[in-house]
Amino acid sequence: MTTEYFVVRGQVEKGDQRGRELGFPTANIALRDQDGQVGDGVWAGWAERADGTRIAAAVSVGRRPTYYGADGYRLVEAHLLDFSGDLYGEVLTVWLGHHLREQEAYPSSEALIVALNKDIADARKWAAENPADGLPDAGAAEAGVVRRVPRD
Numbered sequence: 001m002t003t004e005y006f007v008v009r010g011q012v013e014k015g016d017q018r019g020r021e022l023g024f025p026t027a028n029i030a031l032r033d034q035d036g037q038v039g040d041g042v043w044a045g046w047a048e049r050a051d052g053t054r055i056a057a058a059v060s061v062g063r064r065p066t067y068y069g070a071d072g073y074r075l076v077e078a079h080l081l082d083f084s085g086d087l088y089g090e091v092l093t094v095w096l097g098h099h100l101r102e103q104e105a106y107p108s109s110e111a112l113i114v115a116l117n118k119d120i121a122d123a124r125k126w127a128a129e130n131p132a133d134g135l136p137d138a139g140a141a142e143a144g145v146v147r148r149v150p151r152d
């Protein structure tokens with residue numbers, strides 16, 4: 001069982017729309033704190049919408065090295081499982097529960113898609129074992145700042 005989470009809250013911004021082309025749309029949240037408490041990586045977690053709905057997610061924290069090398073800015077990108085809808089402008093809270101892998105610079109979009117499919121399967125499995133009603137309180141999270149929150 002996951003005993004510790006990282007939590008980040010922020011307004012969903014427009015990405016460069018590549019996620020839709022890849023078939024994996026993401027809700028992008030800018031990180032105000034570019035160093036922050038959490039390192040780059042790919043996580044299984046949960047996202048909570050403004051209306052309180054919680055949706056399992058595969059979440060990327062990092063600089064998208066496949067497309068931007070090491071120069072990109074760090075951001076949180078959440079792919080919400082089995083969700084289609086417009087989240088732009090909405091405030092989303094994201095719990096990172098389980099580290100799946102490191103960020104990789106893939107040789108092609110096709111190779112990234114293969115990895116994303118596995119991430120989603122892994123995130124689905126983790127979410128089934130760690131349901132949303134067990135999430136710790138996110139508290140008063142400051143926008144774009146990742147915090148470590150123990151599970152009570």
Ligand SMILES: Cc1cc2nc3c(=O)[nH]c(=O)nc-3n(C[C@H](O)[C@H](O)[C@H](O)COP(=O)(O)O)c2cc1C
Pocket residue numbers: 014015016017018019020022024025026028042043058059060063064065066067077078079102103104105106112116119120
């Ligand atoms: C679960 C997940 C894992 C990801 N892993 C990587 C990765 O290892 N390397 C990488 O360059 N980008 C990774 N990404 C980011 C994608 O490159 C990014 O979502 C895509 O380029 C779309 O960007 P956009 O939302 O700005 O259009 C990941 C995204 C998600 C949702």
